[in-house]
Amino acid sequence: MRAVSLVPSLTEAVARTLPGVLVGATDWCSHPADLDVTRIGGTKNPDTERIVSLAPDLVIANEEENRAADLDALRAAGLDVLVTEVRTVPQAFTELDRVLTACGAPLRPAWLRAAEAAWAALPEPAGRTRAVVPVWRRPWMVLGRDTFAGDVLARLGVDQVYAAHPERYPRVPLAQLRAAHPDVVVLPDEPYRFTADDGPESFPGLPCALVSGRYLTWYGPSLTEAPRALSEALRAARR
Incomplete structure (x- = not known):
């Protein structure tokens, strides 16, 4: 093959x-x-x-x-x-x-069985968190409806503000993102590479979780570690 x-x-x-x-x-x-x-x-x-x-x-x-x-x-x-x-x-x-x-x-493969077990073992979230999830800037774009990353977050107790938007990756002005008053802003490092110096400064006063795009958007061996890694990043951002 x-x-x-x-x-x-x-x-x-x-x-x-x-x-x-x-x-x-x-x-x-x-x-x-x-x-x-x-x-x-x-x-x-x-x-x-x-x-x-x-x-x-x-x-x-x-x-x-x-x-x-x-x-x-x-x-x-x-x-x-x-x-x-x-x-x-x-x-x-x-x-x-x-x-x-x-x-x-x-x-x-063993990794695929382990990934399924990791997601099946997730506890019921103690509460729900509202999040804005940018995936690009210049212009600002966020997760909208019907995305894999959105489902990943939902299973971890995170509800996207724009989950019901008619577009899957809507362009939303920064002022509107701020005005949504999310509990947390989730900033992955792909497709746009958000970093500690590139992204959080746009959301003053809001907790920002910098996460690996590989855990948020990749479907493969990284699914085994994604629930733990993303949950830890989200908890750290809101401390």
Whole structure:
């Protein structure tokens, strides 16, 4: 089996479960750190000719992260393209099963079983927290409806202020974000790299939780550690 992954979290899942199967991955596929494959460009602008030249048996993609036009071009070149859709934590486990099986995994890996157990063992939240979750600035964009990251937070007792917005990633002026008076502002380090010096200063007087985007938006081996890591970051921000 030869596979190319256009999704960083799925790259990590396949590489950890089936070493040697991946022959290509995007420039943004940063895990595992020692991944040695041909780089084929970004998730939104892959080099389709390079992918075709690798002669993969399967190309792994995602309906949100990758453009339909690129996937159509790969299919037109005769490649088999598996497209995932992940909007909830349970859906992530189902799609991970599907991807790993398609790549030749004979059994569910231990990390996937551990991740499911970690999420199943979550206690009922003692209370609910209202949050604004920016994912970009210049312009400011936040989590809206029907997102994987939103479902992750909801299972940890965090309700997004814009969860009912008609757009999945609405643009909201900073003044409106502040006026929403959230209990906490959640600032991930991807897709925009919010840091202690880039983000919190825009929300004076509001607790800000700097979190790893890998725990908030990736669906793969990081799901095992995500409940603990995100819960600790949220608690620390509100102390």
